[in-house]
Amino acid sequence: MIISIATIRKHLALPKTSWQICLLAIVGGAASALLVVLFTLTIEEIQQLYLIKRDNYNSLDDVSRFHLPIIGSLIILFIAWLTGYQYLRTGIPFVLHRLKVAHGIIPFKNTLNQFWGSAVALASGFSVGREGPAVHLGAACSSYIGSVLKLPHNSVRTLCACGIAAGISATFNTPIAAVIFVMEVIMREYKAHVFVPVMLASIVGSLITQNILGTSHNFEYFRTIALEQQHYFSLVLLAIILGILAALFNKYLVLIVKRSVKYHIVPRLMLAALITGILGYLVPAAMGTGTSAIDISLTGNVQLGFLFSLLMAKLLMTMFALGLGIPGGIIGPTMGIGAITGACAGALIMQLLPGEQLGNDFILMGMAGFMAACLNAPLAALLAVVELSSQLELVLPAMIVITIASIVSRQLCKNESIFTMQLDAQNLLYRKPPIEESLQNIGALAVMKDNLLILAQASPRTIIGELLNSHETQLIINQEPSNQHDKINNFYWAQFDADQLDDENEDADANLASKLILHKLIPLNQQATLAEAYVALIDQRAGAVYIYHEDINNCIGLVTFEQLRFYLLEGKLI
Structure with a gap:
């Protein structure tokens, strides 16, 4: 078929x-x-x-x-x-x-x-x-x-x-x-x-x-996970550090976006290149997506001072590159920053608590916690690190780090997702009212009334006769454009005033003409959703839109405001 x-x-x-x-x-x-x-x-x-x-x-x-x-x-x-x-x-x-x-x-x-x-x-x-x-x-x-x-x-x-x-x-x-x-x-x-x-x-x-x-x-070089319950206190300290650092990172990255947006793209990109070049000259491992930084962090004999300088260079490189408009993503660098932070925190904790033996596990925990706190995406961060390392054993310790880092970052430091903060800084729309959010999931084609009877330049007597004879068919009046330069026809939806028809004292034959209503139809492409129909009709809170296919004068169906109202109140489509 x-x-x-x-x-x-x-x-x-x-x-x-x-x-x-x-x-x-x-x-x-x-x-x-x-x-x-x-x-x-x-x-x-x-x-x-x-x-x-x-x-x-x-x-x-x-x-x-x-x-x-x-x-x-x-x-x-x-x-x-x-x-x-x-x-x-x-x-x-x-x-x-x-x-x-x-x-x-x-x-x-x-x-x-x-x-x-x-x-x-x-x-x-x-x-x-x-x-x-x-x-x-x-x-x-x-x-x-x-x-x-x-x-x-x-x-x-x-x-x-x-x-x-x-x-x-x-x-x-x-x-x-x-x-x-x-x-x-x-x-x-x-x-x-x-x-x-x-x-x-x-x-x-x-x-x-x-x-x-x-x-x-x-x-996949994370072969084994050595974290045990006695390490959980150290993980809590790491998570607090990650949450605070993520909030500071997001704040200053967005600050650079706000301050630089008034300048032309040429000086912005050249400044980003200059900063990257200087820091790359001094700290080569900070260049790139973060793979080199992670490799360095895994080296056991790296001094804490070098790790700290690598962390600062990576933070500055990432903030200025993305903040000044270099095209690219943020997740790779956040993983690198998290890894270096984990290595620094692990080294510090082992100095403060000599009995702790943390190995490279803090590097993975740092990646998970920093990514979750920056993006406000705890579950995605957890599963990303689990899949990338192929280690299911880190689920519990990673959940501890991610939850605490997210709470510290969002609740205590008032941090949000870096993506929404960037959108706010650039004045780009990314939210819609809840009603439109609900209606945009349904296409107008799915609910439109397509049992149409289209009349051209019909008289009121003809319209009334057709309305009385057809109860399910939607009557549409197609009035040719009066202006020869206007290529869009005027479509009207004909119906009776339901409230007046319920009045038993009215003489239907004598007063039908006064009860006739013609709603000017608003055109919508067949690809439109109910959200677009709602926006078109919300001001008048009545009438309908007509759906067209390719040619705006090719009316194939209509969606009424009553259908939208019923769906919003009852959760059903009619």
Whole structure:
């Protein structure tokens, strides 16, 4: 049996798990994962031109470490000049913004800047991560598929979430953490009709990266976990340090964003390159995503003074790179900062409590706690570290660190997610009223009344006769535009005033004309959700919108304000 694309679109307009959305999730997830793998390979190919090992900037001489970020920033600016500086917004905050204002559809030029700009930034030693570009590229790829197929906007949002999950899973080979990150940070809700396709896309992303890049994780050198109950007091001290440091990190990163936004992008990126070059000249291990910093932290004979200088350099590099507009993510650097903090705290605690033998376990705990406190994503941080280290034994100690660090950061230090703080600093919309949040999950196609009778230039007597003869059919009057330059027809929805018809003393035949109401219909594209219908009708709190397909004069159905009101009051669709 052949199912038409119109029928598929109607299925996808409902907030339900269906084979159609699952199939699209697999296709979108595969395309997103392949794009992210191409992005990863691009970075590695660039780094192979001058590095012995990926992210190992210690192999460069002092002068090369200084001028490499400057050269990288000039290339990023050239790419931005080609596409237009207005398309420089990228990363997770931008995706969150687009989810609210455009249902996750990402402009192509922003995606170009994200791919090439971030690849150059990551290859040039800037302290940024790969997950921000992975989120952006995955969202752009999957939402593009939904946009080309003209799917309802609620299903485009779901596909956007699927692309993000596939992108993160392909980047880190962590399918579970990718799903939780999407639900906890991106969508900020747990809905079964979103959860299932997101899981499928994440699985596809992980399978693709395993087949192309291998099955290993970045942190598999954590072979055993030696933490026991007697170490829990030390973990509490570490968690407090992580919570305070995360709050300070978020605060000053956002402060840099606020202060720098009034300046042009050219001096901002050059300043970021200069700071990175100077700090990279002095502390090479602080350059890059954080892999080198973690490797150094794992070295047992590193002095505390060097670890502290590495921590300060990494903090400053990350804050100025991201705050001044270098394209890239924040999760990789937060893991590096957390690892160094864990190493510093572990060394301090072993000096204060000589009997403690902590090994490298504090490094993992630092990664988990700092990431959770910065992103306000405790569950995603827990599962990310568990998957990356392949150690289920750290669940309990990691939960202790994550919960305390999150409480200290959020409750005592009044810290919020770095993504929402960045959006506030840039005045980008990322919230909608609760009513619109609820209605945007349902496409107008799913509930529209499509049993229409469209009359052209009908007289009142004809309208009344049709209304009396048809109880279920929706009568629409199509009045041709009076102005020959106006190409949009005027559609009106005809109905009787229900309150007056219930009056038994009225003579129906004599007064039907006075009871006739014609509501001017507002046009909405077939991809629209009920949230858009609600916004169009909320001022008049009556009437209806008409849904059109391709041509604005092609009315295929209507959604009434009464349908919206009934759903909001009763939770049911009529």
